[in-house]
Amino acid sequence: MLRPYERAVYYYETDKMGIMHHSNYIRIFEETRIHFLSEAGMPFPDIEAQGILMPVLSVECGYLRPLRFGDTFTVELRITDFNGVKLGVEYTVCNKATGEVCAKGRSWHCFTDGELKPLRIKSRYPAIYSIFADNMEH
Structure with a gap:
C-alpha cells in the first residue's frame, strides 16, 4: 500500500467563508496522482519524457465537510x-485531525502521445502499464 498524500490547506485556497474553495479539490486530485506516481517509482516527468500524456477526460467531486486554513x-x-488505454481513479479526502471524510471524487484519463493520439501502453510501455495494473483494486 502506498502512502496517502498529505498536506495542509493554504490560506490562498480558502474563500470568504474561510473554507477551502471547491475548485481546489480538483487540484488536490492532480497533486495526489503526481504523488502516487512518485511513490510507485515512476515520477510523472519520467512518463512525459517517454512521450506519454495523461489528459483528464472528466472529473467530479462531492463535498461532505469543509476544510479550513x-x-x-x-x-x-x-x-x-x-x-491500458483508459484509467479511472477515485479519491477520498479526510481531515487528518478528525478522521472525517471531507470530499470524495473521481477522474477519468486516457493515455496519448504528444499529438493527443490514443496510446495502448501495455506492450510498448510495460513498466508504466504495470504501475497502474499492479495498483488497481479488483
Missing part, C-alpha cells in the same frame, strides 16, 4: 478502472 488533510487514491 491550516487543516491537515490526507487523500487516499484508488485505481478502480484500467485497461
Whole structure:
C-alpha cells in the first residue's frame, strides 16, 4: 500500500467563508496522482519524457465537510478502472485531525502521445502499464 498524500490547506485556497474553495479539490486530485506516481517509482516527468500524456477526460467531486486554513488533510487514491488505454481513479479526502471524510471524487484519463493520439501502453510501455495494473483494486 502506498502512502496517502498529505498536506495542509493554504490560506490562498480558502474563500470568504474561510473554507477551502471547491475548485481546489480538483487540484488536490492532480497533486495526489503526481504523488502516487512518485511513490510507485515512476515520477510523472519520467512518463512525459517517454512521450506519454495523461489528459483528464472528466472529473467530479462531492463535498461532505469543509476544510479550513491550516487543516491537515490526507487523500487516499484508488485505481478502480484500467485497461491500458483508459484509467479511472477515485479519491477520498479526510481531515487528518478528525478522521472525517471531507470530499470524495473521481477522474477519468486516457493515455496519448504528444499529438493527443490514443496510446495502448501495455506492450510498448510495460513498466508504466504495470504501475497502474499492479495498483488497481479488483
